[in-house]
Amino acid sequence: MATAGGPTVRRRQLGAELRRLREQAGRRIEDAATHLECSMSKISRVETGQAPIKARDVRDLLEWYGIADPQRIETVMQIHKDAQQQGWWAHYGDVLPSGMATYAGLEADAQVLRSYESMVVHGLLQTEDYAHAVIAAFQPNRPDETDQLVRFRKERQALLTRQPDPLELWVVMEESALRRPVGGKEVMTAQLRHLAEVTALPNVTLQIMPTSKGAHAALSGAFSLLEFEPHTPTVVYVNSMAGNVYLEKERDVRSFIQTFDLLRAAAPDPQEAAVLLEQITREMQDS
Template identity: 75%
Template sequence: MAAASGPTVRGRQLGSELRRLREQAGKKIEDVAEHLECSMSKISRVETGKAPIKARDVRDLLHWFGVEDEAQVEAVMQIHKDAQQQGWWAHYEEVLPSGMATYAGLESDARILRSYEPIFVHGLLQTEDYAKAVIGAVRPSELEEIERLVRFRKERQERLTSKSNPLDLWVVVEEAALRRPVGGKEAMRAQIEYLIEQVALPNVTMQIMPTAKGAHIAMAGTFSLLEFEPQTPTVVYVDSIAGNVYLEKERDVRKFIQTFDLVRAAAPDPQETPAILEDLAEEMRKK
């Protein structure tokens, strides 16, 4: 397991380990729920890393599952302890949309992030003016709250320039998203110029899907693939106006991996991106 993982991923690792030990002991979810005197949905959420569990209940379950090796017990308890730590995003939680704190935790621990963006510039590549305009339009609220959400977004972006563990980002964005003057023409031109700087980073890859390409396989909506250390499963994040969904089943993940591979194969080569962005910026300068 990845020693450097943050609380969100460690919570998922704890749940996965408890599920493995439960199955090894021949117990069902309803058995565990009865043993801990709680609902089956609570146990299901614990095993998927979506709900906390008390340390004494973890020890109780390990004993009930027949785990006698003290080193194994302490290893699981250490994972539990790590999962209780607060991430950097905790002081933003009161203003974050539902599920965004979970996403921030996953993104903070990811090694590779692959994303398809049909409507917006990816959050990790947004300027402050662009982010402020997007947040204010999508989620109208008090100026102070919008500014906190912009700071949260800027803090997320630090992963791209981290010296110790930079995030490897690959984004396919629709051309139409880059032509929409979010925040006004000047703000959008500044956003395009900022993208020219960002795609020069060795860990940032962007492809621009031409509008003239017509229909393609990924048009159903925004999604991201978050990849971690080898022993931690990939997570698919699907965002929509109805809410966000996290998919972890192998068949679901495989489907989205295939979709991303097909959409990036259909888009122009990443080496063409700087020239495309330069052309867009030049168009905006003339308007």
């Protein structure tokens, strides 16, 4: 059983192990819920890493599942202990949209992030002014929260330069998102120049999907694939007005991986992104 990673990955590892042990013991979710005197939804959320569980309840379940090996029990309890730690994003808990803390934890633990963006520049590649304009558009009457969310986004961007293992980021972005003058012409021009600079990092790859390309495999909307250490399942993240969706079933993940591969194949090579960025920047300045 893998035990490395931050608190979000540890919580998912704990849940996966508790689910495996429950199934191995021939118990159902409703049985576990009855045993702990809680709801089935609570057990389901614990087993998917979306809800916390008390240490005494973990020990109770391990005993009920027939786990008697002291070393095995200690390993599970250590994962539980590590899962209780708070990430840096907890400081923004009062202003983060629902589900964003979970995403921040997954992103912080990821080794590779592959994303498709259709409407805006990817959050890890945004300038402060651009991020402020985007966030303010969603919540125009809450300027204090907007400032905090911009700082939160800025802290996330440190993943791209962390040492010794910076996040590997591969983004396929629609050309139309780069031509939308978010924040005005000056803000957008600075954003385009920033993109040219940050995508020069060896761990950042950008492909721009030309509007002239027409239909492609991801017209249904933006998504991200978060990949972790070996033996930790990839997670698909889909953000929409209806809320955040996390997919972990192998069939769902495989479908999104195939979609991203089709996108990469359909978009021009990453080397061409710099040329198009320069062209769009000139046109933005001349408009």
